[in-house]
Amino acid sequence: MIKVRNVTKKIDNLEVLKGVDLSIEKGQVISVIGPSGSGKTTLLRCMNYLTVADTGEMEFDGVSYDMAKTSKKDIEAIRKKTGFVFQSYNLFLNKTALENVTEGLIVARKMSKDKAKEIAMSALRKVGMEDRTNHYPSQLSGGQQQRVAIARALALNPEIIYFDEPTSALDPELIGEVNNVIKELANEKMTMIIVTHEMNFARSVSDKIMFMDEGRVIEEGTPDEIFNHPKEKRVKEFLEAIIRS
Amino acid sequence: MEHAVEIFVSSFTRILIPGILVSIPLTLISFFFALVIAVIVAMIRYANIKVLSEICKFYVWVIRGTPLLVQLFFMYYGLPKIGVFWSSPFICAVVVFALNEGAYASETIRGALNSVPDGQIEAGYCVGMNFVQIMLRIVLPQALRAAVPALMNGLIGMVKDTSLASNITVTEMLFQTKTIITTTYEPFILYIEVALIYLIFSTVLSRVQVIVEKKMNAQVGKAS
Ligand SMILES: Nc1ncnc2c1ncn2[C@@H]1O[C@H](COP(=O)(O)OP(=O)(O)OP(=O)(O)O)[C@@H](O)[C@H]1O
Ligand SMILES: [Mg+2]
Numbered sequence: 477m478i479k480v481r482n483v484t485k486k487i488d489n490l491e492v493l494k495g496v497d498l499s500i501e502k503g504q505v506i507s508v509i510g511p512s513g514s515g516k517t518t519l520l521r522c523m524n525y526l527t528v529a530d531t532g533e534m535e536f537d538g539v540s541y542d543m544a545k546t547s548k549k550d551i552e553a554i555r556k557k558t559g560f561v562f563q564s565y566n567l568f569l570n571k572t573a574l575e576n577v578t579e580g581l582i583v584a585r586k587m588s589k590d591k592a593k594e595i596a597m598s599a600l601r602k603v604g605m606e607d608r609t610n611h612y613p614s615q616l617s618g619g620q621q622q623r624v625a626i627a628r629a630l631a632l633n634p635e636i637i638y639f640d641e642p643t644s645a646l647d648p649e650l651i652g653e654v655n656n657v658i659k660e661l662a663n664e665k666m667t668m669i670i671v672t673h674e675m676n677f678a679r680s681v682s683d684k685i686m687f688m689d690e691g692r693v694i695e696e697g698t699p700d701e702i703f704n705h706p707k708e709k710r711v712k713e714f715l716e717a718i719i720r721s
Numbered sequence: 722m723e724h725a726v727e728i729f730v731s732s733f734t735r736i737l738i739p740g741i742l743v744s745i746p747l748t749l750i751s752f753f754f755a756l757v758i759a760v761i762v763a764m765i766r767y768a769n770i771k772v773l774s775e776i777c778k779f780y781v782w783v784i785r786g787t788p789l790l791v792q793l794f795f796m797y798y799g800l801p802k803i804g805v806f807w808s809s810p811f812i813c814a815v816v817v818f819a820l821n822e823g824a825y826a827s828e829t830i831r832g833a834l835n836s837v838p839d840g841q842i843e844a845g846y847c848v849g850m851n852f853v854q855i856m857l858r859i860v861l862p863q864a865l866r867a868a869v870p871a872l873m874n875g876l877i878g879m880v881k882d883t884s885l886a887s888n889i890t891v892t893e894m895l896f897q898t899k900t901i902i903t904t905t906y907e908p909f910i911l912y913i914e915v916a917l918i919y920l921i922f923s924t925v926l927s928r929v930q931v932i933v934e935k936k937m938n939a940q941v942g943k944a945s
Contacts (some may be wrong), residue, residue, distance in 0.1 A: 526843050552849065560847040566840035570862045570941055580848025583858060612941045625844075632848060 477502045477667060478636065483522055483532035483543060485515075492518045493529070494691035500636070500684075503665040507678035509702075510688035511714060516671040517563075519688070520638045523669075524560050525551045537635070559629025559637035563645055565621040567613040573600065573624045574609035577631045585632070599627035603657050619650030626657055636667040644673055655681075675718055679703055687711050728907050729914055735901060736894050736915055740922065743893040747811065747883045751818035752876050758823030760865075763830035764856065777827070784824035790885055793817050797889040814886040822879055829871045833864035866937050873930040880922050894918060 479499040485492050492515045500506050508516045521527040522543060523534070532543035536557065541550055567576050577596035581587045587595075600606045603623040613621050622642055629637050639658065643651040655677050661668065662681050672678050678685060678699065685702040687695045687710075695708045706712050762777045784792070797813045800806075807813040837860045845855035887896035898915040902908050 524847065526846065552851075555847060556849055558847075560844075562840060562844065564840055566838075566844035568841060568844065568859050570859065570866070579858070580850065583854050584849030584851075614941060628844075628848060 477504075477537065478523075479533075479535040480523060480543070481533045483519065484530045485518055485522060485527065486530055487518070491691055493522070496532075496688070496691070496693055498669075498686065498693070500667060500669060502635075502667055504683045505662045505666075505668045505670065505681055506684045506686060507682040508669065508671045508686045508688060509673070509675065509678055509714075514688040515691045516688050517640050520560075520640050520669065520671060524555060524558055524638060526560075556632075557635045559632060559634035561622070561625050561629055561637060561639045561642050563641040565613070565618070565625045565645070567616075567621050567625055567628070569613050572610050572612055573605060573616065573620075573627075576613075576624055577628045580628065580632050595631050596627070599631040600624070602630065602660075603627045604653070617650060618646045619653045622646065622654045623657055626654070626661075630661075636669065637661070639668060639670040639672070641671050641673060643677075675703065675715070687714070689714075725907065725910050728905055729910050732898075732901050732905075732911060732914060736897050736911075736918055739892055739897045740894040740918055743811070743891065744880065744883045745922070747814055747818065747886060747891070747893060748876070748880045751815050751883075752822060752879055754815065754819035755822035755826055755875075755879075756872070758819060759826035759830050760861070762823065762827035763834055763864075764861070766827070766831050767834045768852070768856070780820075781824045781827060784821055785828075789817070789821050789882060790888065792821060793885055793889050810886070810889045810891045813889060814883070814891050818879060818882065818886075821882075822875055826868075826872055826875055829868050829875070830864060833868040833871075834860060836867060837863045866941065869934055869937055870930070873926070873933065877923050877926045877930070880926065881919055884919070 477500055479497075481497050483493050483496040483498075496515070496519055498506070498519070508519065510516055518527060522529040522532065525546065529543040534541045534543050534546075534554075536554055541554070546554070567573075568579060571579060574593070574596055577599055578589070578592040581592035581595060582589060585592075597606060597609070600609055603626050605620060605623050605627060608616060608620060608624075611620075613624075616624065626637075626642075642658065643654050646654065651674070655674075658668070658670065658677075659681055670678070670681070680699075682699055684696060685699055686693050687702060687706075687708070689710050695702065695706060695711050702711065703715065706715060762781065765773045765777050768774075793814070796817050797807065797810060841859050841863065842855055845859050850858070883891075883893055884895040886893050887899065890896070894915055898911050902911050905911070
């Protein structure tokens with residue numbers, strides 16, 4: 477469904493991405509793991525043009541784009557097919573939970589208010605937030621905010637959702653509620669790329685694991701291959717360090 | 722002493738009425754236009770629109786770098802020399818106060834715009850909104866909310882600054898007070914009196930400020 481090739485990005489003279497390839501099929505779940513600063517967030521951001529890559533090619537549903545100079549119109553078209561869930565939720569602070577979900581439907585998709593509300597309510601129900609629809613983000617816990625953020629992405633009916641460490645800003649007791657929502661989406665064959673530091677979650681939800689280090693994918697494979705039989709020394713060290721901690 | 726009390730009482734409504742009929746409208750009308758100017762200037766500078774941004778920067782620089790009284794004199798007495806006449810000193814005062822407060826308020830709003838986290842804008846892009854939609858529906862409302870306390874301070878300051886309009890023959894409170902003094906020779910009593918009325922106006926506005934802030938915070942679900 478999506479293939480990206482040779483994505484590079486320099487930020488302040490630092491080569492954050494040094495030629496990353498990634499491909500994902502419809503219905504697949506890929507988790508991207510690796511040490512802090514390895515470029516995981518930057519990769520996701522480039523795929524959704526929140527950051528413009530220096531070089532790279534993207535093939536999305538059979539159409540090719542030059543990631544360094546994709547037109548505004550193409551970027552809009554690509555974003556229309558993708559959802560993005562941020563580490564820090566980024567709910568619109570001046571909007572209620574319901575308005576957060578309807579905003580894109582009404583303003584960007586030009587949908588009627590009633591229709592938007594109907595879709596938003598069903599998305600909020602799916603993430604178990606149907607009884608907090610009139611709350612503002614400041615009145616919701618982190619876990620609840622993140623579930624609303626997932627509903628906001630889902631409501632737009634994307635072909636793929638990118639998650640950038642969706643639970644790493646959460647208190648431990650709130651992680652489960654968000655992970656359960658993501659797991660359910662995986663069961664329903666939603667295509668997802670998830671950047672995560674939670675190895676157990678990555679193992680249980682993913683079809684494929686990609687390990688990034690210093691701007692490169694240095695190993696990829698099934699959860700069993702990566703977690704039980706890693707080939708690369710860096711991957712072994714990383715996993716051992718996590719188990720020890 | 723009796724005489725003084727008498728003067729005070731008999732002058733009270735004579736000063737208050739131009740306060741209500743001139744000073745307050747002058748403040749509110751000017752402030753309204755100041756806000757319009759400020760939002761436009763702040764957005765242009767925030768979005769960094771070429772040329773316009775430079776013009777706005779120049780405008781803010783000039784206004785903030787020159788005294789309000791000089792601006793009033795220049796506009797009222799200076800401009801007619803090059804053929805620009807005012808149909809009334811009141812209108813001239815509105816223009817000067819709006820331009821003046823607009824420059825200060827634009828800096829307040831620009832700061833508030835910059836304080837809205839980038840994540841809000843990125844989230845807007847991710848749900849398919851364009852820059853203008855994100856500005857108008859997400860960033861600006863949040864910025865204005867954050868700017869309310871500083872803007873209200875500007876409004877309170879403006880009530881007092883309207884007294885400067887007496888210098889260009891606007892018949893507001895201070896102008897009226899001076900007129901009364903020329904016949905009663907009681908500057909001590911009358912300046913205290915006009916000061917008192919300004920104090921009442923500012924105090925009322927400060928109360929309004931507290932109420933507005935409470936309301937706005939309640940709207941986004943924050944305890945005040
Ligand atoms: N806007 C930016 N300005 C400066 N440096 C940046 C910026 N964004 C990313 N970087 C740098 O790029 C590198 C990769 O960052 P990135 O956020 O992609 O890593 P990451 O793998 O997501 O890390 P983490 O696990 O900590 O989230 C880091 O060294 C980071 O400091
Ligand atoms: Mg990251």
